[in-house]
Amino acid sequence: MADPVGAGEPAPGGKGAPAAETPSGAPSVSTPVPTIAQVALKGLCPRCGARTLFGSLLGFADWCSVCRLDFAQFNVGDGPAAFLTLILGAIVTGLAVWLELAVGPPLWVHMLLWIPFTAAGVVGSLRLAKAALLASEYRNAAREGKIAGPEA
Numbered sequence: 001m002a003d004p005v006g007a008g009e010p011a012p013g014g015k016g017a018p019a020a021e022t023p024s025g026a027p028s029v030s031t032p033v034p035t036i037a038q039v040a041l042k043g044l045c046p047r048c049g050a051r052t053l054f055g056s057l058l059g060f061a062d063w064c065s066v067c068r069l070d071f072a073q074f075n076v077g078d079g080p081a082a083f084l085t086l087i088l089g090a091i092v093t094g095l096a097v098w099l100e101l102a103v104g105p106p107l108w109v110h111m112l113l114w115i116p117f118t119a120a121g122v123v124g125s126l127r128l129a130k131a132a133l134l135a136s137e138y139r140n141a142a143r144e145g146k147i148a149g150p151e152a
């Protein structure tokens, strides 16, 4: 049941140059740390700025393939999904009502417009929201609440 010690440490090797002495957990980065907005808009790793955050359309990668930052530790989840979908639904409904009153198009026009619009809007805003949440969690070093144990 013991936690394997050292499993999370980045494996040495690969880089031949002797690394400059840095305190553990704070790698010396040559690139500036991306802002939350940059992380959200481009899907960047919040630590090294590589474009490694998303492993799929809506899912984070397990870890950054460049700096090995463990994305799974940031438990963002799909919390913003329902919230965003509600907002988007209200926007789409408003637009659809406006279009109906202004133009009065046949039903298939509505479907052709709003279904792709809604799908793209949900995916796009979810990506933004999840990446922004992860970036802010990384910045604040947020962790799930746990009782402080004896320092090891």
Ligand SMILES: [Zn+2]
Pocket (backbone or CB within 6 Å): 045, 046, 047, 048, 049, 050, 052, 064, 065, 066, 067, 068, 069
């Ligand atoms: Zn990284």
